[in-house]
Amino acid sequence: MSKLIVVIQCDKVVHRCSGFACARAFYQRTGKFQDYAEDARYMSMSCGGCCGADVAAKLGHLKRKLAAAPDFGSAEDIVVHLSSCITSVNFHHGPCPFKNYLVKLIEGKGLSAVEGTYVSKKAEAKRAQGIYKEF
Numbered sequence: 001m002s003k004l005i006v007v008i009q010c011d012k013v014v015h016r017c018s019g020f021a022c023a024r025a026f027y028q029r030t031g032k033f034q035d036y037a038e039d040a041r042y043m044s045m046s047c048g049g050c051c052g053a054d055v056a057a058k059l060g061h062l063k064r065k066l067a068a069a070p071d072f073g074s075a076e077d078i079v080v081h082l083s084s085c086i087t088s089v090n091f092h093h094g095p096c097p098f099k100n101y102l103v104k105l106i107e108g109k110g111l112s113a114v115e116g117t118y119v120s121k122k123a124e125a126k127r128a129q130g131i132y133k134e135f
């Protein structure tokens, strides 16, 4: 079955962001999605709020659902991305202080974690100029 790309969004940011830029980057195969095949599929979920512990439960739920629905794929098809607003300082602030914990939770579920999604040229420039600074 084709890859199932799961984007984890910051629960704080998701109250203000539709996830448009992440989805567009996926469908246009840009940013951190550039190497995926045309038939790769997309889903997104929030981290569930600080400290992100709910990610383990959500990914566990997804794996169980896939195990019961092999027509939709299997756990081997899942690749989890942490959204760029989690992994880097940006308009919404970030990076998430629990980022490494989130990676451990994902890997603890036997899944691979990729850092980043949509890559904003504007945000990259502001980081380089020191306008966006980490806490």
Ligand code: SF4
Pocket (backbone or CB within 6 Å): 009, 010, 013, 017, 018, 019, 020, 021, 022, 023, 083, 084, 085, 086, 092, 117, 118
């Ligand atoms: S990276 Fe951008 S588009 Fe994606 S969830 Fe974060 S703020 Fe929204």
Ligand code: SF4
Pocket (backbone or CB within 6 Å): 009, 010, 011, 012, 013, 047, 048, 049, 050, 051, 052, 086, 096, 097, 098, 099
């Ligand atoms: S744990 Fe990180 S990603 Fe999740 S809501 Fe808190 S700051 Fe956002």
